[in-house]
Amino acid sequence: MPPMTKAWVWAGGASYLLVVGLLVGAAPRASGTVHGVGALLAVSLLAGMVRRMPVPALAMALIGSTLVVAGPPSHQESLAASYQGQFLSYVAADFVLGFVVATCARRASIVAVALSAVVQLLVIGVFAQGENLAVNTIVGLLALTACCTTGLLSRERREHAVALRKREVAEAVTAERLRIARELHDMVAHSIGVIAIQAGMGNRVIQTQPAQAREALRAIEDTSRETLSGLRRTLVSLRQADRDAALPEEQPPLTPSPGLADVERLAAATAGAGVSVDVRCTGDRRPVPADIDLSAYRIVQEALTNVVRHANTGRCRVTIQYGDEELSVEVVDDGDGATGNGSAQGFGIVGMRERVALLGGDLTAGSCPEGGFRVAARLPLPTSVEPLVGAR
Numbered sequence: 001m002p003p004m005t006k007a008w009v010w011a012g013g014a015s016y017l018l019v020v021g022l023l024v025g026a027a028p029r030a031s032g033t034v035h036g037v038g039a040l041l042a043v044s045l046l047a048g049m050v051r052r053m054p055v056p057a058l059a060m061a062l063i064g065s066t067l068v069v070a071g072p073p074s075h076q077e078s079l080a081a082s083y084q085g086q087f088l089s090y091v092a093a094d095f096v097l098g099f100v101v102a103t104c105a106r107r108a109s110i111v112a113v114a115l116s117a118v119v120q121l122l123v124i125g126v127f128a129q130g131e132n133l134a135v136n137t138i139v140g141l142l143a144l145t146a147c148c149t150t151g152l153l154s155r156e157r158r159e160h161a162v163a164l165r166k167r168e169v170a171e172a173v174t175a176e177r178l179r180i181a182r183e184l185h186d187m188v189a190h191s192i193g194v195i196a197i198q199a200g201m202g203n204r205v206i207q208t209q210p211a212q213a214r215e216a217l218r219a220i221e222d223t224s225r226e227t228l229s230g231l232r233r234t235l236v237s238l239r240q241a242d243r244d245a246a247l248p249e250e251q252p253p254l255t256p257s258p259g260l261a262d263v264e265r266l267a268a269a270t271a272g273a274g275v276s277v278d279v280r281c282t283g284d285r286r287p288v289p290a291d292i293d294l295s296a297y298r299i300v301q302e303a304l305t306n307v308v309r310h311a312n313t314g315r316c317r318v319t320i321q322y323g324d325e326e327l328s329v330e331v332v333d334d335g336d337g338a339t340g341n342g343s344a345q346g347f348g349i350v351g352m353r354e355r356v357a358l359l360g361g362d363l364t365a366g367s368c369p370e371g372g373f374r375v376a377a378r379l380p381l382p383t384s385v386e387p388l389v390g391a392r
Contacts, residue, residue: 009048013060016045020064024071036088039068043092054100058112061096062119065089069123086127087136090120094147101151102158113148120144182351184231186298186305191227193309195220197273219272226269230258259293260320263300267318270304276315277304283322292379295355296320296329299363302348303331303375311335311373323381326361330376337367352377 019042023035042064049057068089097116101109120140128136202216258266267277288296300318307316313335321328349365352375356363361379368374 005048005052009052012045012048013057016042016060017064019045020067024067033088035068035071036086036091039065039089040092043095046096050096050099054096054104055108055112058093058096058100058116061093062116065093066119066123069127087124087140090123090140091143093120094143097144098147098151098154101148102154109151113144117141117144178354181347182298182354185347185351186302188227188231191223193305194223194269194273197308198223201274215272219269223269257290257294258297258301259290260288260296260300262297263318263320266297266301266304270308273308274314275304275308275311278315278317280317280319281322282319285322288322288327288381292327292359292381295359296327296377296379298355299329299352299375299377300331302352306348306373306375307331307333307335313372326381327379328376329379330374332368332372332374334372337371337373349375 020039023038023042043061046057046060049060069086071086093116097112100112104112121137124136124140125133198216198219202213202220205216206213263279267279270277287293300320304316304318307313311333313333316331316333316335319328319330319332321330349363352365353363356377356379359379361377363375363377365375366373
């Protein structure tokens, strides 16, 4: 706490005690109710201390309230009525106690409640008169309980809000981790599969067909550069939260995220790995939102990766259909089907299902009756497609 703020806080506490002293000493003939209400209003001087030092503020409120009760009773009313009015001053201490319960640690709150209850019961027991003892005790305990209950409810509501916030943060972190995992899997798995096949082919023909080996090495180089570019784009997007890490002019330009416009290039890379891809587009071909465009591309990419790695076939078909309300993507091969595909053992189809679910679509993946494997995704399109793919 800054020294100036601390000084103002203690000045407020001193002012409270001064006002209470004036109420007791300067107006001895006033009624007990006037003293009690005055002490209740004077506790507003402790507002700064209550916010920053609630426990010392409670101690001051108890001292001030006790001074009011212990002061000389009014001569204009009966002794019992005078003390009943003076007991109102403890409501101020109860308000401060409720704040302590709402904001302080549980152990400190328990000690504060016990201390406040003991002080009030002792003072009431000493100054209450005859049959009014039971009434004053009950009213005092009810006031203390009401303020403590209010503070406890406020505390539980705040703790619940904090727990919800932590859960939201944890869910956001988990969702981001899954997104990164999908991106890395879809991007790296396809490229590594192509590189492995091209490297194996180049190794077999490097002595007998050097020209074909050079083509395989060129394909490996192109695929590696594309993968490095995608990894760099992913890493830069992860660092965008810390914008002070580098000035905009120090950041090199980024290549745009891939989309359906890059499916032909993806098909060519897959053909270089030994699988001929027949790409067919139907419907009104048009720009789609960036998230749908990227997800559709990644679904095609992962499906082609599974064909290259598991299908044991030399051809497959990719069909992209632009409908009025949805975008459909289908990848079909005539290979070994689910038995040879093996994709259920990895994260490929899991990642595709997650992508489709996030966009509100559905995905089917399984063996075809006539043989082979089929992956089909339907992605709903917004009623008005405004964002252009090239605007990413």
